[in-house]
Amino acid sequence: MSDTEYDVLAGVGPRLRALRRARGTTLAELATETGLTASTLSRLETGRLRPTLEQLLPLARAHGVPLDELVAAPPTGDPRIHMKPVRRSGYTVVPLTRRAGGVQAYKVIYPPAGRSETTDLQTHEGYEWFYVLDGHVRFVLGEQEFHLGPGEAAEFDTRIPHRIGSAGRRPAELLTLFGPQGERAHLSPSHH
Known part of the structure; x- marks a missing residue:
């Protein structure tokens, strides 16, 4: 894993916690919404567990954010916003x-x-x-x-x-x- 990939994944935990708190949702409520356990969610938020795509997809859906925003993927150089009508x-x-x-x-x-x-x-x-x-x-x-x-x-x-x-x-x-x-x-x- 490159340093860039590690940096991207290391930032996911704090973003997940901030999104959940901004929505006023508990770990238990988010667990029900996503099908992930509260323990897994807690370990993801604290960075003790490296997220997988199978975990990130339901989290992005629950928080109403695109996956690339959740992981703060590095910019691709394309400044266009792709909205889906x-x-x-x-x-x-x-x-x-x-x-x-x-x-x-x-x-x-x-x-x-x-x-x-x-x-x-x-x-x-x-x-x-x-x-x-x-x-x-x-x-x-x-x-x-x-x-x-x-x-x-x-x-x-x-x-x-x-x-x-x-x-x-x-x-x-x-x-x-x-x-x-x-x-x-x-x-x-x-x-x-």
């Missing part, structure tokens, strides 16, 4: 954040109006803020309807029945911040 009910969601919990950021692309647009209002726990990057949006919130264009933003409690979709012949692109437990994005002007 997800298609949902006709629209596309590109996650922009990789950390588990807290406010999450997404780019959402809605198809042109009339294509795969759901007419159902939805409700769920959380708080959402969105900014229209391109196109026009039809936003229904409860009994109200709004039309927003590029540069306009809205924020709302997602427990209120709502629907967002394109209002034009072109796709609508939005930057969305979503707090799963009703956490609001705190946007404040900078003070000079």
Whole structure:
């Protein structure tokens, strides 16, 4: 094993402990989530056990981080971020954040109006803020309807029945911040 490989693996334990503590998870809870024993998890966190791929994969999944972030793999020289778009009910969601919990950021692309647009209002726990990057949006919130264009933003409690979709012949692109437990994005002007 080269010094570089050893350095990468030596840093895994402290990162695992920091991720678990940041989530407020106990070793016992993480053991249930991953199928690894609490003893194995403790030895991994203290560095007494060198991690294997079979141990790291469920840990990366449980903590919601990519494997390369967990092991802090040395940079490859490729600065691009490789996000995997997800298609949902006709629209596309590109996650922009990789950390588990807290406010999450997404780019959402809605198809042109009339294509795969759901007419159902939805409700769920959380708080959402969105900014229209391109196109026009039809936003229904409860009994109200709004039309927003590029540069306009809205924020709302997602427990209120709502629907967002394109209002034009072109796709609508939005930057969305979503707090799963009703956490609001705190946007404040900078003070000079």
